[in-house]
Amino acid sequence: xxxxxxxxxxxxxxxxxxxxxxxxxxxxxxxxxxxxxxxxxxxxxxxxxxxxxxxxxxxxxxxxxxxxxxxxxxxxxxxxxxxxxxxxxxxxxxxxxxxxxxxxxxxxxxxxxxxxxxxxxxxxxxxxxxxxxxxxxxxxxxxxxxxxxxxxxxxxxxxxxxxxxxxxxxxxxxxxxxxxxxxxxxxxxxxxxxxxxxxxxxxxxxxxxxxxxxxxxxxxxxxxxxxxxxxxxxxxxxxxxxxxxx
Amino acid sequence: xxxxxxxxxxxxxxxxxxxxxxxxxxxxxxxxxxxxxxxxxxxxxxxxxxxxxxxxxxxxxxxxxxxxxxxxxxxxxxxxxxxxxxxxxxxxxxxxxxxxxxxxxxxxxxxxxxxxxxxxxxxxxxxxxxxxxxxxxxxxxxxxxxxxxxxxxxxxxxxxxxxxxxxxxxxxxxxxxxxxxxxxxxxxxxxxxxxxxxxxxxxxxxxxxxxxxxxxxxxxxxxxxxxxxxxxxxxxxxxxxxxxxx
Numbered sequence: 214x215x216x217x218x219x220x221x222x223x224x225x226x227x228x229x230x231x232x233x234x235x236x237x238x239x240x241x242x243x244x245x246x247x248x249x250x251x252x253x254x255x256x257x258x259x260x261x262x263x264x265x266x267x268x269x270x271x272x273x274x275x276x277x278x279x280x281x282x283x284x285x286x287x288x289x290x291x292x293x294x295x296x297x298x299x300x301x302x303x304x305x306x307x308x309x310x311x312x313x314x315x316x317x318x319x320x321x322x323x324x325x326x327x328x329x330x331x332x333x334x335x336x337x338x339x340x341x342x343x344x345x346x347x348x349x350x351x352x353x354x355x356x357x358x359x360x361x362x363x364x365x366x367x368x369x370x371x372x373x374x375x376x377x378x379x380x381x382x383x384x385x386x387x388x389x390x391x392x393x394x395x396x397x398x399x400x401x402x403x404x405x406x407x408x409x410x411x412x413x414x415x416x417x418x419x420x421x422x423x424x425x426x427x428x429x430x431x432x433x434x435x436x437x438x439x440x441x442x443x444x445x446x447x448x449x450x451x452x453x454x455x456x457x458x459x
Numbered sequence: 460x461x462x463x464x465x466x467x468x469x470x471x472x473x474x475x476x477x478x479x480x481x482x483x484x485x486x487x488x489x490x491x492x493x494x495x496x497x498x499x500x501x502x503x504x505x506x507x508x509x510x511x512x513x514x515x516x517x518x519x520x521x522x523x524x525x526x527x528x529x530x531x532x533x534x535x536x537x538x539x540x541x542x543x544x545x546x547x548x549x550x551x552x553x554x555x556x557x558x559x560x561x562x563x564x565x566x567x568x569x570x571x572x573x574x575x576x577x578x579x580x581x582x583x584x585x586x587x588x589x590x591x592x593x594x595x596x597x598x599x600x601x602x603x604x605x606x607x608x609x610x611x612x613x614x615x616x617x618x619x620x621x622x623x624x625x626x627x628x629x630x631x632x633x634x635x636x637x638x639x640x641x642x643x644x645x646x647x648x649x650x651x652x653x654x655x656x657x658x659x660x661x662x663x664x665x666x667x668x669x670x671x672x673x674x675x676x677x678x679x680x681x682x683x684x685x686x687x688x689x690x691x692x693x694x695x696x697x698x699x700x701x702x703x704x705x
Binding site for chain 2: 222224270271289293299301302304333334336339340451
């Protein structure tokens with residue numbers, strides 16, 4: 214028995230999220246079915262992040278156990294012939310038998326893409342949330358810096374999470390414009406349910422000048438979700454990279 | 460009667476190209492149907508470029524005549540509520556009654572996107588052509604410079620074009636890498652049928668070291684299509700901008 218870690222990219226548009234569920238097709242299920250075809254035995258995979266419906270990934274990580282003799286680095290070639298084009302396996306490696314893709318993460322980086330232009334785009338519509346009013350990305354970037362470090366992010370969580378503590382650490386956060394696109398990048402040790410989408414929604418309000426930039430400080434002090442803006446739509450969110458101890 | 464010029468962006472994936480045809484749905488047709496709903500009368504539109512099936516646009520231009528009293532700058536708002544999400548109108552303006560979106564162009568810029576990585580991507584699969592072998596973008600850029608200026612591009616045309624002359628001028632051409640993406644940008648006065656895709660296919664061979672960089676010079680001298688590489692796939696091609704006299 215080997216434990217294998219694979220890296221995946223997917224376009225979440227067509228899926229009901231990462232995790233198997235009753236309604237809709239989950240990415241986990243599609244990958245497990247491809248792995249069963251490849252290895253000849255049922256396989257259960259565990260992802261680092263249970264991304265929601267519509268959320269994308271450039272670097273999701275997942276582990277599984279198998280008796281298969283497929284060399285670990287060949288999994289991308291084997292699985293990509295079996296998977297639909299909107300799910301791609303980018304890498305495979307053997308890991309120790311106690312490695313866990315979710316519990317062993319040391320950090321994750323998410324991106325949130327905003328298309329800031331008078332009219333929506335046709336080519337970026339699946340990965341960018343359209344915001345027609347002009348946004349001040351410098352104000353967004355500056356306000357976001359108040360989230361750096363270790364804080365109790367209780368105000369930044371949607372109902373439905375199941376976290377023991379709401380203390381998290383953000384290592385890096387930035388808002389950068391490139392033409393009509395503004396990308397929020399958030400790198401932290403772990404995230405509460407909908408945390409990045411709540412940060413993104415609040416930053417859109419700040420960039421538009423409708424939300425006070427100090428609302429982040431108030432939310433951190435009070436733990437009150439109502440200090441913050443909307444939960445931004447799922448399709449702007451991308452799981453960029455999952456980090457493990459080297 | 461007013462003549463209106465609109466700017467469009469589209470994801471060409473689902474369409475049989477710009478121009479109305481017997482098989483498949485054309486972008487022209489979808490836009491004409493939306494215009495008929497908006498203005499209450501049948502409308503015929505003329506595009507600057509008759510993009511092929513699968514080819515995208517960030518800035519296609521098209522004109523039409525109408526008796527409608529819709530203010531020209533309101534066409535994006537009116538049409539985008541009627542069009543599918545993969546076709547967006549970005550701008551509208553009134554032009555003179557003799558203006559012609561195709562015959563009056565002073566230049567066009569096309570982009571060709573290559574995803575150069577061991578495995579294909581899930582999120583860029585509609586707009587980037589995947590090339591797994593490593594490409595030398597500096598060699599591609601240098602070879603491309605030999606196409607600058609006025610030349611007879613007879614060797615750079617697929618059968619099926621209907622051009623009086625094959626003399627064209629290229630104003631700017633570049634190959635730039637950004638991470639795993641290489642973008643070819645070609646700005647010229649006009650283009651022969653499949654010209655940019657033939658340039659892209661040849662540059663991929665040059666970047667891979669399988670094609671001699673001086674093949675462009677030989678092709679310009681001899682007019683022989685066989686000096687050049689394959690016609691690269693349609694889905695990497697994007698009509699970026701159409702230029703008119705100010």
